[in-house]
Amino acid sequence: MSGHLSKKGQASDLVERIAQLIKTRFEDESSGHDWHHIRRVWQLARQIAQREGANQEIVELGALVHDIADWKFHAGDDTVGPREAERLLVSEGAASSVIEQVVGIVASISYKGAGVKTAMTTLEGQCVQDADRLDAIGAIGIARCFAYGGHANRLMYDPDQPPVMHATAEAYKAAKGSSLNHFYEKLFLLKDRMNTETGKALAEQRHRYMEEFVAQFLEEWGAACV
Template sequence: MNAEVLVEKTARYVERLFTGEGSGHDWWHIRRVWQNARAIGQKEGADLTVVQLGALLHDIADWKFHGGDEEAGPTAAAAWLRSLGAAEDLVQPICQIIREVTFKGAGVSTMPSTLEAQVVQDADRLDAIGAIGIGRAFAYGGYKGREMYNPAIAPELHATFEAYKTNQAPTLNHFYEKLFLLKDRLNTPSGKQMAQERHDFMEAFVGRFLAEWHGSDPAPESFQIPISINHSL
């Protein structure tokens, strides 16, 4: 099966699986990541077959919805690709992308090992910030039954993936614990160029949110922008 057909069949398969999903990890999220990954990959000289399949399958069995199992996604992706007769030298790089793409906590390094994984990670992270990122954050918070904001619960910069996985904090904390960090943790020149405007919009939104919430009372110090963070991971 040639690469174009493999990508098309995978796109239709993922669309069937994720249409109507309500947590912000739906088909349209995957489609945006796919399109951005393809555009970034073209600019950066990446293998576009690996990039496109990695983007399409990056959420195929996300640990967040599979009991924290980090291998659920690579296992499901490998099974699908092998069912189409894909060679192992294509299957394995895509499985590695799925392992490496996810954010694992503010204090955890997640530098991808290949250019293709860097491209897909950038595309996924771009969809987590800006206007779309704001909408997705609150969609996921509602899906999980979380408060929008609770000024008594300060953000936590998680030092381990386990701490990040088990976090149940209100949605606004997620901006400080992940989303505000992403701009400085993109990998490619193309991804970094796309991130700044989205980041600025997100900061403006959170500033307005806190102003409306607290009125004349100042927000707690832990919710002042910018938060002190380590951008090097």
């Protein structure tokens, strides 16, 4: 398994142990929130952290546990993730200062609606959040969007169902819109919500690719409905 910290010692051992536990837990997940998603976020977060000068250990651990208990799979309860992350880190002997910072990332990482601010207060959290959002856009983001839509029994597209710019986290969590609406309600908004200069630069091409995809999708949909 690749993904070792650049420095040696206890931190690297802790990261590798957590990575193995998360891999075992999520490798058969099929909604787009699987081990491969987590691993991509891990690697992207490392790259961003290196360029931005963030603490590598905190960033890597935050990336590895960021989806440990996503509210989408826990009846909208966004307190489960931080609790599970803390439990895992405590069980693996992480220092209390590390646990506090990583749990803070997990508690703040999720997108909660077009009208809801989800600001990260630390550079480490910003690196992880940017990496997670990068994996939600572009070609892989498109695939994950439709994978989750199928998992959640959502329509691929309904032209009579307009997108909704959710003003509250509660409204966003309760939404049952189509997968294509999700592009307007979240994915197209992420480029301008990147925190770091590295994240902003990496988001540009992925954003353009999504715009081209949706334009082609709607053109084909319209042609089939003539």
